[in-house]
Amino acid sequence: MINHIAEKFRAPAHLQLKDSDASLRVFISQNENKAEAKAADKLSTLALAEKISDYQNILYGQKQHKLLIILQGMDTSGKDGTIRGVFGQINPLGAHTVAFAAPNTLELAHDYLWRVHQKVPAKGELVIFNRSHYEDVLITQVRGWIDQAECERRLAHIRDFERILSETGTVILKFFLHISKDEQKQRLEERLSDPDKNWKFDPSDLIDRQHWDEFQTAYSEVMMATDSQHAPWYIIPANSKTQRNLAIAHIVAEKLESMKLAYPPANPELSKIKVL
């Protein structure tokens, strides 16, 4: 049973994102009414989010395991929404999100993994990366800031880095939120037209959009080069926000379940203590 659902989303050995359906609905509702199906997805996700929160409490109490969750995807693919929807129930004690924006001067003066390594989870922590070191082989490659040889070197670094993290006790889950170009168009238009969403619109998103196909190819190659048993990639069809959250919640909950978390054994002395 364990990781039963995760396997459905695991990146295949030969990945071509352009042939992968971003609208795929993996979780079929009995309900044919669209709004009701959506509501059902949300309820299921909430139940899983609460389960994730319970597990994370044990993770924090046990202080043995480290869980790193990496979210990647094109602009508007729903990284922020995933964090709210799937991890919104979590106790912030021992859990946090790190958003990697364009590197600052100090970060640029170091190797590109320097700022990333600083932010990996400690024992007992669950950390979510909103973007990550994968930007250093994606936008950099598509915009031509690094050449093919440098990209290959970095892919090797990333494999080494994630193996080091894994072998020193970090469980890693990597999610690609897969939306279609049409879906992005709608979402960007919403950011432009809805005053409450204006602040999320960044004109440079349009430049990346012009390179849509190159990004899809780059993502496909990067994920194939960095997928492993200890740091697997999951391709999440993300045109539907509720299906996206439900998929990620399932995969995270399954992984936490498989980690056989347990609160540390109670100190036997506790039973002798009288609170006066």
Place this chain on the structure above:
Amino acid sequence: MINHIAEKFRAPAHLQLKDSDASLRVFISQNENKAEAKAADKLSTLALAEKISDYQNILYGQKQHKLLIILQGMDTSGKDGTIRGVFGQINPLGAHTVAFAAPNTLELAHDYLWRVHQKVPAKGELVIFNRSHYEDVLITQVRGWIDQAECERRLAHIRDFERILSETGTVILKFFLHISKDEQKQRLEERLSDPDKNWKFDPSDLIDRQHWDEFQTAYSEVMMATDSQHAPWYIIPANSKTQRNLAIAHIVAEKLESMKLAYPPANPELSKIKVL
């Protein structure tokens, strides 16, 4: 000419520290009087230290290169003395030393390279590690805190980590300060008898001393496993403090010379500026 002296100290492919003479005097003075020979060593070292300081100024102005110097050795082998003697002339702007003591609680909650990666040099910096990630495969191994399999895993991590640093622009030099067991005895006794040196005496040094041979073997194996063109080990006979400093000063100066450092080209606009 370049790296001419460094090659004399480079760790051999088959290294057995127990057969390596810690009293070897590589730099022969014309002067037969011991005190005068020592003074000559010191003068030569000072000249090189000034050269290193000049190079480091350019390194700092150019902000392109990163230089990482790792000092390892048994207790009393002279790591602090090397820093004073070889790097004492350096402008602290852009150069600093990091001493890695036993890890604290936060550091222990992360992988053992976490605290180390944070301290690597930025562009334009020269950083000296007084002890380093090598402790995580030395004392840990000798004291039996990690088993052989974990030690092998860590040696692979360290090779990967140093290759990542190197491929992202860090020049790495690693020095083992090689003293004999007799020499350590004298130096520890001095720490016990000289009130000005009492503070440096740590009773746990005596435990490591009891494991002298195991440390020599562990060091030999660890250095063979982690020596590479991009992160070479130098074995410095260190029973003589002046010879030790002279050797390290030569190697560092040679490396800096080979880096072909240059101040960034002056802005042509400068010539048009009038200071009124």
